[in-house]
Amino acid sequence: MANNGLRGLLMALLVATIGPVTVAAAAEHALTLHGSPKYGPDFEHLDYVNPDAPKGGTLKLANVSAATFDSLHPFILRGTAAEGIGLVYDTLTEGTLDEPFTEYGLIARAIEVAPDNSHVRFYLREAARFHDGEPVTADDVAWTFRRLRDEGHPQYRAYYRDVERVEVEGPRQVVFHFATRDNAELPLILGQLPVLPAHYWEGRDFAATTLEPPLGSGPYRVVEVEQGRRVVYERVEDYWAADLPIKRGRHNVDRISYDYYRDGTVALQALKAGEYHLRQENVARNWATAYDTPAVEAGDLRLAEIPHDRPAGMQGFFFNTRREIFSDPKVREALSYAFDFEWTNENLFYGAYRRTRSYFENSELAATGLPSEAELAVLEPWRDQLPARVFNEAYQPPSTAETSRRANLRRALALLNEAGWQVESGQLVHSQSGRPMRFEILLVSPSFERVVLPFKRNLERLGAAVSVRTVDPTQYQNRMESFDFDMTVHVAPQSLSPGNEQRDFWSCEAASVEGSRNVAGVCDPVVEALVEAVIDAPDRQALIHRVRALDRVLQFGFYAIPNWYIDRFRVAYWDRFGRPAENPPYGLALDTWWVDADKARRIDNR
Structure with a gap:
């Protein structure tokens, strides 16, 4: 399954039966390719979150590379999309960071895979809404699939090659029919589909880059854009999925900004000056020599090595x-x-x-x-x-x-x-x-x-x-x-x-x-x-x-x-955050952190 820069891991269900059958499929709350989901249908939250994490505050991050951005449209080959743009979009299902290959319903409240793996059916939540208040419908799902396959980045054509067609069965019911029954991963391939609003794209050129803030249904929206320099996301106050078990305790920060730095040395100095809050250090020399500062000695700027089991590729x-x-x-x-x-x-x-x-x-x-x-x-x-x-x-x-x-x-x-x-x-x-x-x-x-x-x-x-x-x-x-x-x-x-x-x-x-x-x-x-x-x-x-x-x-x-x-995250961050006691094995779960108001006030006034 791909490590898509837009949305984390992609997962689904395998029903290991071969040949035509007549047994009706059962709709499930979660899909797993092999084995059983860790979390049952009545789970309340993921184990690696704090379900009572406070909301609020600001997280300032940096994109440190020679590349800048010239687009807020991440689904096409043209242009370079802004960092963090995936925060704007929700998918049919969403994976976890403590299981190797499981997805839980997000826009989809239930997923039904045919016993012979000939199709997958998604039942959408009535509460799912785009940021303009319009409902997320099966028509939006079908429209998104066709548009990504036909006009999106070339990788989508390869990814969806074994999908024969998509069929809308009702306002909140959509089924994907497969060209082969042997591709057990296809249900999760479709589960990771980011659902775009068809009504928003009417009259717009899908193949063109754009800096117009896009319309999505995810936990954040774009509120500020300086091309190539800065992009700011704001938490959607009435986010429709905030209380779902898969989302509880996550997306706790009100505003997330990304400042772009072309020079790594300048970016490092900016962190030490407090111009942004957190940095994953990818330069071994910096980790070994560049953080011998009074702020680190005082515990204000913290250095953490967080082990992980994520494949390195x-x-x-x-x-x-x-x-x-x-x-x-x-x-x-x-x-x-x-x-x-x-x-x-x-x-x-x-x-x-x-x-x-x-x-x-x-x-x-x-x-x-x-x-x-x-x-x-x-x-x-x-x-x-x-x-x-x-x-x-x-x-x-x-x-x-x-x-x-x-x-x-x-x-x-x-x-x-x-x-x-x-x-x-x-x-x-x-x-x-x-x-x-x-x-x-x-x-x-x-x-x-x-x-x-x-x-x-x-x-x-x-x-x-x-x-x-x-x-x-x-x-x-x-x-x-x-x-x-x-x-x-x-x-x-x-x-x-x-x-x-x-x-x-x-x-x-x-x-x-x-x-x-x-x-x-x-x-x-x-x-x-x-x-x-x-x-x-x-x-x-x-x-x-x-x-x-x-x-x-x-x-x-x-x-x-x-x-x-390297099999660990090296993270330098100002001591203004709270975070769960344990990090999950398959990623740095930054969306489970929260701003501790007292800590942030102390750091800001130091």
């Missing part, structure tokens, strides 16, 4: 395999020996990170060690199409922990020689075509140059001619969407239950669709077959085995040179 130097120079996996493997993670971690990151080795890192889905019997059974039909090492080796990215950088570079040259590359006059050239190995590493953040430049020097020791180019966010986005790059730093995120979104990451179709998340250009019939096997997994254990099998094939495809990850 794959961050790495991604190859664009559409480029001929990177079409050979042996070349890609060879170049991976030029990245010295151990040196980078020790000298640049203060030893803060772990090496990523899986596309599903920090989860039970990651392939480790040799394949199990169950994984081998999944892989066996493609034995003749896969490298033997997929079956008899455990993937491990090159390391200098037990060998030298020089030895790794020698291994890289040996692989390059096998792939037809030779060093002539200090330069790598292809023995048949005579073309030199020349490529560009594309970056959007200047701060990443300190990581890439040592990697570049090692590549040049092999004889490759490598340039590093940092471009502005608009140019970067345009180049990434059109796949106009050789190599780049990229993150392929994952959730606890991968499914339909894997098509957008790894399919041949996605490789040719501009704006898809198949950055590497993966186009392999075995990968495609394994993606479909993941989507069709009949139970949790089968899903784990199939995902691990997919992981092994991706690992030995060498589509990326793995970087690093």
Whole structure:
């Protein structure tokens, strides 16, 4: 299931029966792909909230990147949407952060999945309202689905590919019919649908970017916009879902603002000056050295490391395999020996990170060690199409922990020689075509140059001619969407239950669709077959085995040179908040925090 920037985790129900049946489906308060929901139909609130949390106050946050925003329309390819815009919209169902794969009714009061998984029916709550007071209807749901599929971001077409049609059965009853009965994830795919108001969009161009505050039904509305600089959200006082069990104790702050900073150093100083309230620290050097201040010593500015079990996905130097120079996996493997993670971690990151080795890192889905019997059974039909090492080796990215950088570079040259590359006059050239190995590493953040430049020097020791180019966010986005790059730093995120979104990451179709998340250009019939096997997994254990099998094939495809990850949130925040005693395992539940009026007054008057 995708880690959608708009709304958290996406979940649903699996009814594991096959073939036509006549038994009527039962409507449920919650849907889970595998197992049973943690919370029963009479639950009062989530375990990780304070149901009596006070409302009020302000939370000032920062977007720290070279990218700014030019749109309040997050559902299309064009433009860059403002941070936090997902707060404006509600979905049919909503997930939790203490279960791997469960959804509870939000706009939908009940969900009914056909016993043969041929359709899913949503019964909408009569109380559901858009911010203008108009009811949320089945027509709005159907309109949203069609508009996202036909005119929205390209990822929606892949996501909804197995949905045959949507049918409105009444003002508050809508059913989605499926083209296949094998895709158990489809009910939750539809459950995560953000419902847009059809009446608002009448006469408006859905394909155009806009800075007009949108109409939604969520807990917040946009109240202030300074393009590229600042966006402010205000809590909807009469929010229709405020007292639902899935929402109780959440969305406690009256106003949330995001200020945009292009420079990380400036943003850090702004936090210390109290210009905003909370920062997730993603720079290891800052965490180690930049918070030695009187405010921290006094306990006014607090530093917290909050462990989590959220999958890390794959961050790495991604190859664009559409480029001929990177079409050979042996070349890609060879170049991976030029990245010295151990040196980078020790000298640049203060030893803060772990090496990523899986596309599903920090989860039970990651392939480790040799394949199990169950994984081998999944892989066996493609034995003749896969490298033997997929079956008899455990993937491990090159390391200098037990060998030298020089030895790794020698291994890289040996692989390059096998792939037809030779060093002539200090330069790598292809023995048949005579073309030199020349490529560009594309970056959007200047701060990443300190990581890439040592990697570049090692590549040049092999004889490759490598340039590093940092471009502005608009140019970067345009180049990434059109796949106009050789190599780049990229993150392929994952959730606890991968499914339909894997098509957008790894399919041949996605490789040719501009704006898809198949950055590497993966186009392999075995990968495609394994993606479909993941989507069709009949139970949790089968899903784990199939995902691990997919992981092994991706690992030995060498589509990326793995970087690093961390299994905790590093949070610096001014001591003006209250928060529940326990954080859930699968996310930083910032929407469960609240402003403590006494603490905030003390901090403001210090």
